[in-house]
Amino acid sequence: MPREKAIEAENIAYSYGDTQAVDHISFHVEEGEILGFLGPNGAGKTTTLKMLVGLLTPQEGRISVLGKDIVKEKGEIQARIGVCFEEKSLYEEMSAAANLKFFAALFGVRDLDVAALLERVGLSDARKDRVANYSKGMKQRLMVARALVGRPRVLFLDEPTDGLDPVSSEAIREVILEEKGKGVSVFLTTHDMMEADKLSDRVVFLSEGRIAACDTPENLKHRYGKRVLKVRYHRDGELAEEELHLEDADTGRRVQEIIATRRVLDMHTEEATLEDIFILLTGRGLA
Amino acid sequence: MRRVLHIVRKDADQYFRNRFVVVISVLSTLVFALIYNLMPSRVDETVKLGLYLRTEEGGGEAAGPEAVRLAESLSQAGEAAQGAEGLQLVWAPSPEELRALVEGEEVSAGIALDLSSPEPKVDLFVTSQAPAEMVGAAEAIAREMAYSLVGYALPADLEATVVGPDMAGRQVPMRDKLRVLLLALVFILELYGLGNLVMDEIQHRTAVALLVTPVTLGDFVAAKALTGVAIAFSQGLLMAFLLGAMSRASWAAIMALLFMGAALMVGVAFIMGAASRNFVHMAMISFIPVMVLLVPGLVVLDPGFSSPLMKAIPTYYLVRPLDGIINYGKGALSYASCLAYLALFAAAFFLLGSLLMKRRLV
Numbered sequence: 001m002p003r004e005k006a007i008e009a010e011n012i013a014y015s016y017g018d019t020q021a022v023d024h025i026s027f028h029v030e031e032g033e034i035l036g037f038l039g040p041n042g043a044g045k046t047t048t049l050k051m052l053v054g055l056l057t058p059q060e061g062r063i064s065v066l067g068k069d070i071v072k073e074k075g076e077i078q079a080r081i082g083v084c085f086e087e088k089s090l091y092e093e094m095s096a097a098a099n100l101k102f103f104a105a106l107f108g109v110r111d112l113d114v115a116a117l118l119e120r121v122g123l124s125d126a127r128k129d130r131v132a133n134y135s136k137g138m139k140q141r142l143m144v145a146r147a148l149v150g151r152p153r154v155l156f157l158d159e160p161t162d163g164l165d166p167v168s169s170e171a172i173r174e175v176i177l178e179e180k181g182k183g184v185s186v187f188l189t190t191h192d193m194m195e196a197d198k199l200s201d202r203v204v205f206l207s208e209g210r211i212a213a214c215d216t217p218e219n220l221k222h223r224y225g226k227r228v229l230k231v232r233y234h235r236d237g238e239l240a241e242e243e244l245h246l247e248d249a250d251t252g253r254r255v256q257e258i259i260a261t262r263r264v265l266d267m268h269t270e271e272a273t274l275e276d277i278f279i280l281l282t283g284r285g286l287a
Numbered sequence: 288m289r290r291v292l293h294i295v296r297k298d299a300d301q302y303f304r305n306r307f308v309v310v311i312s313v314l315s316t317l318v319f320a321l322i323y324n325l326m327p328s329r330v331d332e333t334v335k336l337g338l339y340l341r342t343e344e345g346g347g348e349a350a351g352p353e354a355v356r357l358a359e360s361l362s363q364a365g366e367a368a369q370g371a372e373g374l375q376l377v378w379a380p381s382p383e384e385l386r387a388l389v390e391g392e393e394v395s396a397g398i399a400l401d402l403s404s405p406e407p408k409v410d411l412f413v414t415s416q417a418p419a420e421m422v423g424a425a426e427a428i429a430r431e432m433a434y435s436l437v438g439y440a441l442p443a444d445l446e447a448t449v450v451g452p453d454m455a456g457r458q459v460p461m462r463d464k465l466r467v468l469l470l471a472l473v474f475i476l477e478l479y480g481l482g483n484l485v486m487d488e489i490q491h492r493t494a495v496a497l498l499v500t501p502v503t504l505g506d507f508v509a510a511k512a513l514t515g516v517a518i519a520f521s522q523g524l525l526m527a528f529l530l531g532a533m534s535r536a537s538w539a540a541i542m543a544l545l546f547m548g549a550a551l552m553v554g555v556a557f558i559m560g561a562a563s564r565n566f567v568h569m570a571m572i573s574f575i576p577v578m579v580l581l582v583p584g585l586v587v588l589d590p591g592f593s594s595p596l597m598k599a600i601p602t603y604y605l606v607r608p609l610d611g612i613i614n615y616g617k618g619a620l621s622y623a624s625c626l627a628y629l630a631l632f633a634a635a636f637f638l639l640g641s642l643l644m645k646r647r648l649v
Contacts, residue, residue: 053499055649075501083499089492091297093304105293106500150500 004031004067006154006185007052012061014047021047023209024060029154034176034186036200036217038193038274040284044209045189046086049158052187053083066153079107082152084143086159092132096123096142099131100149107150120178121145122171137168144172148179155179155186161195173199193274203274207282217274224280225272229255233262290502294510295517298484302518307566308480312522315476319469320529323462335375336425337397337412339385340432386412396425400432409433412448464588466530467610470545471584471602473526474552475577477519481553482569485511485560485640489647498648508557508641515553520546532613540612540619547626548605550633555580555601557640561647583607601632 007029014022022044029035039045050056052063054074063070065077091099097114104112118124121141131139140160147155157176161169176186176199190196196203197217205212213220227246232239242258244251246269258264278284303309377394379385385397389412397412409429413422488494488511497507523545527533533541555576563569583597583606597603608622619626 050649055495055498075503078499079501081499083496085492085496087492089496091301091493092491093301094297102293102297103496103500106290106497106502108289108501146496156499 005029005064006031006033006066007035007187008064009048009052010062012048012051012058012063014044014051014056014059020209022051025206025209025211026061027204027211027214029185029187031185032180032183033201034180034188034199036196036203037187037189037206038191038196038203038278039189039206040191043206045191045206046158048206049156049187049189053081053156054078079150080152081154081156082147082150083156084147084158084160086162088136088139088143090131090139090142090146093130095128096131096134096145097127099142100146103146104149109149109151112149117145117148118142120175122167137164140164141168141171144175148175153184155184157186157188159190159192160188161192162190169195193278197274205278205281207278207284212281213277220274220277221272224277227272228270229267230270231255231258231267232265233258234265235262239265290506291510291513294497294502294507295514298510298514299518301487302480302484302514305480305483308483311476312480315473316522316526316529319473319526323465323469323530334396334424335377335394336428337377337379337385337388337394339379339382339397339399341399341401341403382410389414396422398425398429398432400429402433410448461588463614464610466532466613467587467606468581468584469530470523470526470532470548470609471581471606473522474519474548474602474605475581477515477522477549478552478556478559478573478577479566479569481511481515481519481556482559482563482573483566484514485557485644486563486565486569489561489644490564494644494648504645504648508644511557512550512553512637515556516546516549519549519552523549532609536616537612537619540622541609543619543626544605544609544612544629547629547633548602551601551605551629551636554633554636554638554640558636558643561640561643601629601636604629604632 005028007027009028010026011024012022012026013020013024025044025048027035037045037048047056051058052065052070054070054077057071066080068077070077091102094102096118100112100114100117104110104114115124115127118127121144123138123141123145126134126138131142134142144157144160147157155176160172160176164172173195176188180186186199188196188199200217202214202216203220204214213224215223229244229246229251230241231244232241234240240262242254244254255267377388379388379397379399382399382401385399388394389397392414395414397410399408399410399412401408401410411422411425411429413425488497488507494507498504524542527541527545559569559573562572579600580602583600583603586597587606587610604625608619608625611617611622612619
C-alpha cells in the first residue's frame with residue numbers, strides 16, 4: 001500500500017531576475033522517508049527548500065506539505081515542520097536551553113524535555129553555556145535540536161553536517177535516523193554524497209535548477225554504475241593492480257588464474273559512488 | 288498575541304544583555320540628570336539697556352540743560368550698577384548703532400529718544416528673547432525719560448520694535464530649555480539600542496529561523512515595535528521625571544508626546560537596523576540623519592537658529608510641543624497639529640522600516 005505524501009512539489013519554478021534558480025521541477029517525499037536533495041552550490045537546493053518551508057512563494061507550480069497548500073495554509077504547515085538551515089541562526093547570548101525553551105514557547109509546546117533533547121544531540125553538559133562559546137559542531141547540533149522542539153512531522157535539513165567534525169556529523173545522522181524511525185519525513189539537502197548515500201531512501205540530483213535523476217541510491221548505482229573487482233598482486237617483484245568488471249563473462253576465470261599464478265596482496269569490489277553518477281549525469285561535480 | 292509576547296520577553300532580555308547598550312542607556316540617563324541639576328536654575332538678572340538721545344536739530348547727544356542732567360544722572364547710575372546685578376546702560380552714538388547693539392544681543396533693549404523736533408519721537412528696540420516684563424520696563428523708562436526732558440507725557444502709545452523673531456514669553460533658565468534637548472537625546476540614543484536589536488536578528492538569521500515557525504512577519508514586526516516603544520517610552524519617562532519635566536497639569540500631554548516620540552524612534556530604528564550590517568556600520572550610516580534629528584532640540588536652546596526648513600525634520604513635532612508644554616505651560620491642544628504630524632511621520636517610518644526588513648528577510 002503506497003504511503004501518504006508528506007511533501008509534494010509540482011512543476012515549481014523560481015527565478016531571481018534573469019537567473020532561473022529552480023526550473024519547473026516535481027518531486028515528492030513520502031511519510032517516514034528521507035529524500036536526499038543533492039547538488040553543487042548554486043544548483044537551487046536552498047531556493048527549493050525556502051519554497052517548501054514558506055519563506056519564498058513559488059512563482060509557478062504548487063507545493064503541498066502534509067496535504068496542505070504552502071501558499072494558502074502556511075501557518076498550519078509551519079506549526080508542524082522543523083527547519084534547520086545551513087547558516088547558524090541562534091541567539092548567541094542565550095544558553096542552549098534558553099534557545100530551545102524560547103522556540104518551544106513559539107510552537108506552544110509546554111512539556112518539552114529540554115535536558116533530554118540536548119542529551120540526544122550531545123549537548124547536555126553545555127546546556128547552560130552561552131551559545132557564543134560553542135564550537136561550530138555544537139552550534140549545528142543545537143540547530144538540529146531546535147528543529148525538533150515543535151515535534152515536527154516533516155524535517156527540512158539544509159546541509160546539516162557541512163564542515164563538521166566526524167563526531168558531530170555522526171551525532172546528527174543518528175538523530176535524523178531516529179526521527180525517520182518515528183515516521184518523520186526528512187527533506188535533506190546536501191552536497192555530501194557519502195552522507196546522502198548513508199541516510200537517504202531516495203536521492204534527487206539537482207543541477208542548474210533542474211532534476212537530473214531521482215531514485216534510490218541502489219537503483220542509481222545499479223543503473224549507472226559499473227561494479228569492479230580490484231586485485232593487487234606481485235609480478236616479477238613489482239606491485240601490479242588489475243581492475244575486473246564483475247559483469248564480464250571471463251572475470252571468474254581471470255580471478256582464478258591470478259590466484260593460481262601470482263602472490264595476491266589484496267582483492268576488493270568497488271562500486272560507483274553517487275558522485276561518480278552525478279558527474280556522469282550532469283557533467284559536473286558536487287563540490 | 289501569545290507568540291508576540293514571547294518574542295517581546297526575549298527581546299527585552301536580549302536588549303539588557305547587550306552591555307554596551309545598557310551602559311550607554313544608564314550612563315546617559317545619569318549624566319543628563321547630572322547636567323540638568325548642575326546648571327543654574329536662575330536666569331541672569333542683569334539687564335543691559337542701550338540708549339540714544341538727541342535734543343537739538345543737527346544731531347548730537349543731549350545738549351539742553353535738562354538733557355545733560357538726565358544723561359549725567361543716568362551715566363552715574365549706570366556706572367554704579369556696573370559689575371553688579373541690575374541695570375547697565377550702554378550709550379549709542381546713533382539710532383542705527385543702537386539697533387545694531389540690540390540685534391547683536393549686546394543689550395536686551397534699546398531706547399532712542401529724538402527730542403529735536405516739536406513732536407518728540409521715541410523708538411524702543413527689544414531683542415527677540417526679551418521677556419514681556421523687560422519690554423514693559425523699557426517702555427516705562429522711555430516714557431519717564433521723555434517726560435523729564437520735554438515736561439509732558441508722550442502723546443501716543445509707545446510701540447516696541449522687535450529685532451529678530453519675537454519670542455514674546457517668559458524668560459526660561461537655560462537648564463529648563465535643555466530638558467527638551469536631553470529628552471530628544473535620550474530617544475536618539477535609544478535608536479541605537481533598538482536598531483541593534485533589529486540588525487542582530489537580521490544579520491544572525493534568527494529572524495528567518497522565527498519565520499519558519501508559527502511566527503508570521505506581522506508577529507515579528509509587532510513584537511519589535513512593542514519592545515521598541517516600551518523601552519524608548521520608559522526611558523523617556525524616567526528621564527522626564529529626573530528632569531522635573533512632569534507636572535500635575537501636563538503629565539498626560541507629556542506622556543502622550545513621549546509615546547509618540549518612542550513610536551517615531553521605533554520607525555527610524557527599523558530603517559537603521561534593516562539597512563545595517565553591524566553596529567559600526569549602523570553608527571556610520573546613521574550619523575548624519577541622527578544629527579539632523581537633533582537639530583530641533585538645539586533650536587530650543589537658541590531660537591535664533593530657527594528656520595522654516597525645521598518643519599521638515601520629524602523631531603520638530605516632538606520637540607516644539609515638549610518645549611511649549613514643559614517650559615511655557617501651554618496646553619496640549621495648542622499642539623494638536625504637531626501630534627498629527629508626529630503620528631504621520633511615525634507611521635511613515637514604521638512602514639518604510641517594515642518593508643526594508645521584509646526585503647532583508649526573504
